[in-house]
Amino acid sequence: MSKTLVLLPTPRSLTFSREQHFLRDGRLILLSSPSPQTLQPSVKRLQQCLHRQHVLYWNVVASTATPPSLIGATLRVDPQAGIPSQGYKLSIAPDEILIEASEVAGVFYGVCTLIQIIEQCTRGLPCLQISDWPDFPARGVMLDISRDKVPTLHTVRSLVEMLAGWKINQFQLYTEHTFAYLQHPEVWAEASPFTGQEIMELDEFCRERCIELVPNQNSFGHMHRWLIHPRYAPLGEVSAGFDTPWGHMKGPFSLCPLDPGSLALMSSLYDELLPHFSSRMVNVGCDETFDLGQGGSKEEVARRGAGRVYLDFLLEIYRNIKARGYTMQFWGDIIIQHPELIPELPRDLIALEWGYEATHPFAEHSEKFASAGNPFYVCPGTSSWNSIAGRTDNAIGNLLNAAENGLKYGAVGYLNTDWGDNGHWQTFPISFLGFAAGAAYSWALEANRSLNIAAALTKHAFHDQGGVMGQIAYDLGNVYRAVGFEPSNSSALFWALQMPFEDLRQYHATGDWQRVLEATDMAMRNLSEARMERPDSGLVKWELELAARMLRFAARRGMLATNDDPTLREELGRDLQRIMDDHRRNWLARNRPGGLPDSLARFENARSALS
Helix, strand or coil: CCCCCCCCCCCCEEEEEEEEEECCCCCEEEEECCCHHHHHHHHHHHHHHHHHHHCCCCEEECCCCCCHHHEEEEEEECCCCCCCCCCEEEEEECCEEEEEECCHHHHHHHHHHHHHHHHCCCCEEEEEEEEECCCCCEEEEEEECCCCCCECHHHHHHHHHHHHHCCCCEEEEECCCCECCCCCHHHHCCCCCECHHHHHHHHHHHHCCCCEEECECCCCCCCHHHHCCCCCHHHECCCCCEEECCEEECCCCCECCCCHHHHHHHHHHHHHHHHHCCCCEEECCCCCCCCCCCCCCHHHHHHHCHHHHHHHHHHHHHHHHHHCCCEEEEECCCHHHCHHHHHHCCCCCEEEEECCCCCCCHHHHHHHHHHCCCCEEEECECCCCCCCCCCHHHHHHHHHHHHHHHHHCCCCEEEEEECCCCCCCCCHHHHHHHHHHHHHHHHCHHHHCCCCHHHHHHHHCCCECCCCHHHHHHHHCCHHHHHCCCCCCCCHHHHHHHCCHHHHHHHHCCCCHHHHHHHHHHHHCCHHHCCECCCCHHHHHHHHHHHHHHHHHHHHHHHHHHCCCHHHHHHHHHHHHHHHHHHHHHHHHHECCCCHHHHHHCCHHHHHHHC
16 A cells, blocks of 8 residues: 555655554544544544545544543644644554644644545555644635636635645635626626635635635736726726737736826725735735836836836835724736845835746745845746646646745745646646646655656546546646747647647748647546546546647647648538637536637637638
8 A cells, every 4th residue: 555545635644554543433533632623624634535435424422531442533733743833643553543733724734634545445444653743834726707707706715625634735716807896896797707705715715724714906017907997997007009029919908006096996906805805814806017107107107217117116005904903915927026125124014936948937036035134935836827627747847936935035925826727628627637747746856856756647637547647637738848839928729729820821821730639649648548537527538638638729720721622621610619618618517608709709709810
């Protein structure tokens, strides 16, 4: 069993003995704690596992008078035990199972590890000793719900349930316009937003799983969904186009920091949003304000500099947030371009150092925040967006880079991001690999550096008794490399699916499209062997098949760009219609209808070129 047991995350210390512990029905779970009731979420999780896996019924007691012969497992909280924060000790001996921790969260994480062991065993468990605790105090996941796709509450709960089992303890929903602000209904009217009641229900669901649901509302850049409406348009920095590092973009985009109405708007949003969360932390965004100085603040930026104008508005938001009793998080990409200003940041806000390539300079940037004494998170990503099927090698490199340098420079948190740029085309399970790797590296980097990600996915994401799904997801996520070149923050296949033929011929003419087809077929060859024990197993399988079909379509479209074959053009037209129909059905299986028309419209670039 020591050779076949796969745990996610791998504990930092695990030793086996030669003996076994046999699970028996009718035992009791003893709660040894100053407040036994606080362990109820952990107990319920363990009870459900015992019943699901082995049809065992173990009741709960909290009395020290319980005869030892009746006890199946003991969950103990002892603040004087000397176990690190969030850490636990798990002991499986022939005659007892014991989980000890200094706090409730540690017991929960010990139970999560025990459940993973039970799920991989018969009633005979291996006897072992585990001592475990996290590298990063905060280990978060941020899910984009503003780039068209707004998941149902059921979908988000299923994700949170999975992440909790991997010891994630923070969760955010990236929000631009997808909260149902009662004072601003025109902004979210077509978006199918989260309501206040849904947020409160999700907040409770997260708390029961030792996860802090952190409110998130972008507050400076990325405000175009607001500024396109007449009521808010005067607050925009620009009304038309503006220049960015990657070219000219249509406006509007950012708030004008000099307009008092900008801060007033954000204050009104905080008034509505924040009371629905129990967290005392909030992510205000403020990233990618590339239009700053190109419109309403042009003269002031020329006089004082873009960095100073940016910082002044950031500090106004900070004071607004602090007055409410919250700790502010903000994306650090703009202030890092003005390192001379970093020492002026208050020491009680948290900078979010983000970057999504394996080569992102986490070391250089982290050192700047650390040297100034600013608390910061490292924020890598799943590499799923702009990709169709993921970018496995880049994701692993990016996630490792963040963990290594976050630890080296003292980051207080690790926030793994999952974006939905340009239509949110990746299906739900495409992000599992990035979520799993991020959870492992942020918990205990050295213990998980050589983790077999495919095996961990098979067991703990796909629950596949056929033993193939993790490798399929891993390999499908590496098909992007078969093209022969790799654009930044995306896959060439993503662009090949939609860009005009003249651009495809110019920029991607050297693509090895045949190799893409072969790599996709190779990745999917064992799908029929999957035996997933997930309630949505059929949907998961279909989602990977849809991703593979989109990869093949992109490759064949690349072929058509270099050799216009009328027969292939006709075939691709029919195939694209089926892909669009299935994209619609898949979207509605997990997500709300708002945003779907915008996502489908992006396929029209490919459709119009085929007509």
